[in-house]
Amino acid sequence: AQTVTQSQPEMSVQEAETVTLSCTYDTSENNYYLFWYKQPPSRQMILVIRQEAYKQQNATENRFSVNFQKAAKSFSLKISDSQLGDTAMYFCAFTAYNTDKLIFGTGTRLQVFP
Amino acid sequence: EPEVTQTPSHQVTQMGQEVILRCVPISNHLYFYWYRQILGQKVEFLVSFYNNEISEKSEIFDDQFSVERPDGSNFTLKIRSTKLEDSAMYFCASSEASGGVETQYFGPGTRLLVL
Numbered sequence: 022a023q024t025v026t027q028s029q030p031e032m033s034v035q036e037a038e039t040v041t042l043s044c045t046y047d048t049s050e051n052n053y054y055l056f057w058y059k060q061p062p063s064r065q066m067i068l069v070i071r072q073e074a075y076k077q078q079n080a081t082e083n084r085f086s087v088n089f090q091k092a093a094k095s096f097s098l099k100i101s102d103s104q105l106g107d108t109a110m111y112f113c114a115f116t117a118y119n120t121d122k123l124i125f126g127t128g129t130r131l132q133v134f135p
Numbered sequence: 136e137p138e139v140t141q142t143p144s145h146q147v148t149q150m151g152q153e154v155i156l157r158c159v160p161i162s163n164h165l166y167f168y169w170y171r172q173i174l175g176q177k178v179e180f181l182v183s184f185y186n187n188e189i190s191e192k193s194e195i196f197d198d199q200f201s202v203e204r205p206d207g208s209n210f211t212l213k214i215r216s217t218k219l220e221d222s223a224m225y226f227c228a229s230s231e232a233s234g235g236v237e238t239q240y241f242g243p244g245t246r247l248l249v250l
Contacts, residue, residue: 054235065138066178066226066241112178116235121168121183121191123239127176 023048025115027126034103035134041088042098042129044113052118055089055096060128061109069111072096100131108133137161139242141227147248148217156212156245158227167210168228168239169202171195178226184210185233217249 024047034040046055057069072080072089079087084104088097100107113126140159148154160167169181182192184202201213210229214221224246228239 056238058241064224065243068238068240071238114178118235120235121166121233122180122193123168123170123178123235124180125178 023050023115023117023124025113025124025126027113027129029129030127031130031132033132033134034100036103036105038103039099039101040103040131042100042111042113042131044096044098044126046094046096046113046115048094048115048117050117050119054116054118055087056114056116056123057085057087057096057098058112058114058125059107059109060112061106066112070098103133105133105135107131139227139229139240141225141242141245143245144243145246145248147250150219150249151216154214154217154247156214156225156227156247158210158212158229158242159208160210160227160229161240162208164229164231164240166190166230166233166237166239167202167204168230169212170226170228170241171223172226172244173220173223181212183233190233214247217247219249222247222249 053074055072058066060066070082084101110128112128114123142157167184172178182196183190224244226244227242230239231237
Protein backbone atom coordinates (compact mmCIF):
# COMPACT_ATOMS: atom_id res chain seq x y z
CA ALA A 22 0.00 0.00 0.00
CA GLN A 23 1.12 3.50 -0.73
CA THR A 24 1.65 5.92 2.13
CA VAL A 25 2.63 9.56 2.44
CA THR A 26 4.30 10.91 5.56
CA GLN A 27 4.72 14.51 6.59
CA SER A 28 6.74 14.57 9.79
CA GLN A 29 6.39 18.28 10.55
CA PRO A 30 2.92 19.11 11.91
CA GLU A 31 3.77 22.80 12.20
CA MET A 32 6.41 25.13 10.83
CA SER A 33 6.96 28.84 11.06
CA VAL A 34 9.09 31.23 9.06
CA GLN A 35 9.70 34.93 8.93
CA GLU A 36 8.59 36.90 5.92
CA ALA A 37 11.18 36.92 3.10
CA GLU A 38 12.95 33.87 4.51
CA THR A 39 13.11 30.38 3.02
CA VAL A 40 11.41 27.34 4.47
CA THR A 41 11.44 23.67 3.49
CA LEU A 42 8.58 21.27 4.16
CA SER A 43 9.37 17.57 4.22
CA CYS A 44 7.48 14.69 2.67
CA THR A 45 8.35 11.04 2.26
CA TYR A 46 6.32 8.37 0.56
CA ASP A 47 6.32 4.66 0.09
CA THR A 48 5.33 2.84 -3.06
CA SER A 49 6.34 -0.07 -5.22
CA GLU A 50 5.09 1.70 -8.34
CA ASN A 51 7.52 3.06 -10.87
CA ASN A 52 5.17 5.52 -12.59
CA TYR A 53 3.54 8.05 -10.33
CA TYR A 54 2.97 11.70 -9.63
CA LEU A 55 3.61 13.81 -6.57
CA PHE A 56 1.88 17.01 -5.58
CA TRP A 57 1.94 19.76 -3.02
CA TYR A 58 -1.42 21.30 -2.28
CA LYS A 59 -2.00 24.42 -0.20
CA GLN A 60 -5.11 24.90 1.92
CA PRO A 61 -5.41 28.48 3.21
CA PRO A 62 -7.73 29.28 6.10
CA SER A 63 -10.50 29.92 3.53
CA ARG A 64 -10.46 26.13 2.91
CA GLN A 65 -10.07 25.78 -0.87
CA MET A 66 -7.22 23.36 -1.58
CA ILE A 67 -5.13 24.61 -4.49
CA LEU A 68 -2.29 22.99 -6.33
CA VAL A 69 1.13 24.48 -5.62
CA ILE A 70 3.37 22.23 -7.66
CA ARG A 71 3.49 18.76 -9.23
CA GLN A 72 6.24 16.37 -10.17
CA GLU A 73 6.18 13.43 -12.56
CA ALA A 74 8.30 10.59 -11.22
CA TYR A 75 9.85 9.89 -14.61
CA LYS A 76 11.30 13.41 -14.75
CA GLN A 77 14.66 13.80 -13.09
CA GLN A 78 14.51 17.58 -13.14
CA ASN A 79 12.95 19.14 -10.05
CA ALA A 80 9.77 21.09 -10.67
CA THR A 81 9.69 24.82 -9.96
CA GLU A 82 6.86 27.34 -9.89
CA ASN A 83 8.03 30.86 -9.16
CA ARG A 84 9.00 30.91 -5.46
CA PHE A 85 8.12 27.23 -5.00
CA SER A 86 10.45 24.39 -5.86
CA VAL A 87 10.78 20.76 -4.95
CA ASN A 88 13.66 18.49 -4.12
CA PHE A 89 12.61 15.14 -5.56
CA GLN A 90 14.82 12.24 -4.52
CA LYS A 91 13.30 9.17 -6.15
CA ALA A 92 15.64 6.60 -4.62
CA ALA A 93 15.07 8.00 -1.15
CA LYS A 94 11.32 8.47 -1.83
CA SER A 95 11.53 12.02 -0.65
CA PHE A 96 9.67 15.03 -2.01
CA SER A 97 10.30 18.26 -0.10
CA LEU A 98 8.87 21.68 -0.89
CA LYS A 99 11.00 24.79 -0.67
CA ILE A 100 9.32 28.17 -0.40
CA SER A 101 11.64 31.07 -1.09
CA ASP A 102 11.01 34.69 -0.12
CA SER A 103 8.07 33.63 2.08
CA GLN A 104 5.05 35.90 2.05
CA LEU A 105 2.24 36.36 4.57
CA GLY A 106 -0.13 34.85 2.02
CA ASP A 107 1.82 31.59 2.16
CA THR A 108 0.30 30.94 5.60
CA ALA A 109 -1.70 27.75 5.10
CA MET A 110 -1.85 24.02 5.59
CA TYR A 111 0.35 22.24 3.05
CA PHE A 112 -0.45 18.71 1.94
CA CYS A 113 1.86 16.38 0.11
CA ALA A 114 0.01 13.91 -2.12
CA PHE A 115 0.77 10.91 -4.29
CA THR A 116 -1.01 9.16 -7.11
CA ALA A 117 0.08 6.18 -9.13
CA TYR A 118 -0.26 6.32 -12.89
CA ASN A 119 -2.92 3.62 -13.04
CA THR A 120 -5.25 4.92 -10.35
CA ASP A 121 -7.56 7.85 -9.78
CA LYS A 122 -7.05 8.43 -6.11
CA LEU A 123 -4.78 10.91 -4.44
CA ILE A 124 -3.16 9.73 -1.22
CA PHE A 125 -2.48 12.59 1.16
CA GLY A 126 -0.12 13.15 4.02
CA THR A 127 -1.36 14.59 7.30
CA GLY A 128 -0.29 18.09 6.37
CA THR A 129 2.08 20.73 7.69
CA ARG A 130 0.67 23.97 9.05
CA LEU A 131 2.91 26.82 7.95
CA GLN A 132 2.77 30.20 9.65
CA VAL A 133 4.58 33.13 8.06
CA PHE A 134 5.37 35.94 10.50
CA PRO A 135 5.99 39.57 9.57
CA GLU B 136 -10.33 31.11 -13.60
CA PRO B 137 -12.83 28.22 -13.52
CA GLU B 138 -13.44 26.72 -10.10
CA VAL B 139 -15.15 23.75 -8.55
CA THR B 140 -18.07 24.88 -6.41
CA GLN B 141 -19.87 23.03 -3.63
CA THR B 142 -23.13 23.52 -1.81
CA PRO B 143 -23.98 23.81 0.96
CA SER B 144 -20.89 25.05 2.75
CA HIS B 145 -22.23 23.68 6.04
CA GLN B 146 -24.81 20.99 6.72
CA VAL B 147 -26.12 19.82 10.07
CA THR B 148 -28.23 16.70 10.16
CA GLN B 149 -29.60 14.16 12.59
CA MET B 150 -28.19 10.65 12.71
CA GLY B 151 -30.10 8.37 10.36
CA GLN B 152 -31.12 11.13 7.97
CA GLU B 153 -30.18 11.25 4.32
CA VAL B 154 -27.98 14.05 3.04
CA ILE B 155 -27.04 15.09 -0.46
CA LEU B 156 -23.90 17.10 -1.04
CA ARG B 157 -23.66 18.96 -4.32
CA CYS B 158 -20.77 19.89 -6.52
CA VAL B 159 -20.39 21.69 -9.81
CA PRO B 160 -17.13 20.55 -11.42
CA ILE B 161 -15.15 22.60 -13.89
CA SER B 162 -17.11 22.52 -17.12
CA ASN B 163 -14.69 20.74 -19.48
CA HIS B 164 -13.59 18.18 -16.91
CA LEU B 165 -14.55 14.55 -17.34
CA TYR B 166 -13.42 12.94 -14.09
CA PHE B 167 -15.00 13.65 -10.74
CA TYR B 168 -14.02 12.73 -7.22
CA TRP B 169 -15.16 12.90 -3.63
CA TYR B 170 -12.77 13.03 -0.69
CA ARG B 171 -13.41 13.53 2.99
CA GLN B 172 -11.40 14.88 5.88
CA ILE B 173 -12.41 13.99 9.40
CA LEU B 174 -11.31 16.73 11.78
CA GLY B 175 -7.62 16.41 12.55
CA GLN B 176 -7.10 13.52 10.15
CA LYS B 177 -5.89 13.00 6.60
CA VAL B 178 -7.82 13.81 3.48
CA GLU B 179 -9.13 10.43 2.29
CA PHE B 180 -10.28 9.33 -1.14
CA LEU B 181 -13.87 8.11 -1.36
CA VAL B 182 -14.75 7.62 -5.01
CA SER B 183 -13.99 8.58 -8.59
CA PHE B 184 -16.55 8.84 -11.37
CA TYR B 185 -16.22 8.88 -15.12
CA ASN B 186 -18.65 8.44 -17.99
CA ASN B 187 -21.57 8.03 -15.58
CA GLU B 188 -19.93 5.18 -13.73
CA ILE B 189 -17.86 4.72 -10.61
CA SER B 190 -14.32 4.03 -11.77
CA GLU B 191 -12.72 3.52 -8.39
CA LYS B 192 -13.84 3.54 -4.76
CA SER B 193 -12.28 3.10 -1.35
CA GLU B 194 -13.31 0.81 1.50
CA ILE B 195 -14.98 3.81 3.11
CA PHE B 196 -17.42 4.09 0.22
CA ASP B 197 -19.89 1.43 1.32
CA ASP B 198 -23.55 0.91 0.48
CA GLN B 199 -24.54 3.98 2.47
CA PHE B 200 -22.86 6.17 -0.12
CA SER B 201 -23.83 6.82 -3.71
CA VAL B 202 -22.82 9.29 -6.39
CA GLU B 203 -24.70 10.64 -9.32
CA ARG B 204 -24.40 13.11 -12.13
CA PRO B 205 -28.07 14.02 -12.47
CA ASP B 206 -27.54 16.57 -15.22
CA GLY B 207 -24.72 18.02 -17.29
CA SER B 208 -23.31 20.16 -14.52
CA ASN B 209 -23.94 18.73 -11.05
CA PHE B 210 -22.18 15.87 -9.30
CA THR B 211 -23.71 14.68 -6.04
CA LEU B 212 -22.74 12.53 -3.09
CA LYS B 213 -25.61 10.96 -1.17
CA ILE B 214 -25.28 9.47 2.28
CA ARG B 215 -28.40 7.38 2.85
CA SER B 216 -28.47 7.04 6.62
CA THR B 217 -25.90 9.25 8.28
CA LYS B 218 -23.84 8.10 11.23
CA LEU B 219 -21.98 10.18 13.79
CA GLU B 220 -18.69 9.12 12.21
CA ASP B 221 -19.73 10.64 8.88
CA SER B 222 -19.09 14.06 10.38
CA ALA B 223 -16.29 15.48 8.23
CA MET B 224 -15.38 17.96 5.57
CA TYR B 225 -16.30 16.59 2.15
CA PHE B 226 -14.35 17.79 -0.85
CA CYS B 227 -15.34 17.43 -4.46
CA ALA B 228 -12.67 17.51 -7.16
CA SER B 229 -12.53 17.28 -10.92
CA SER B 230 -9.90 16.76 -13.59
CA GLU B 231 -9.63 16.56 -17.37
CA ALA B 232 -8.08 13.10 -17.24
CA SER B 233 -7.38 10.46 -14.64
CA GLY B 234 -4.38 8.84 -13.06
CA GLY B 235 -2.54 11.98 -12.13
CA VAL B 236 -1.90 12.90 -15.75
CA GLU B 237 -4.03 15.96 -15.16
CA THR B 238 -4.29 17.83 -11.90
CA GLN B 239 -7.33 17.40 -9.69
CA TYR B 240 -8.95 20.72 -8.79
CA PHE B 241 -10.73 20.86 -5.47
CA GLY B 242 -13.83 22.66 -4.30
CA PRO B 243 -14.03 24.56 -1.00
CA GLY B 244 -15.72 21.66 0.78
CA THR B 245 -18.94 21.00 2.68
CA ARG B 246 -18.66 20.66 6.41
CA LEU B 247 -21.10 17.95 7.51
CA LEU B 248 -22.04 17.61 11.15
CA VAL B 249 -24.11 14.61 12.20
CA LEU B 250 -25.80 14.93 15.58
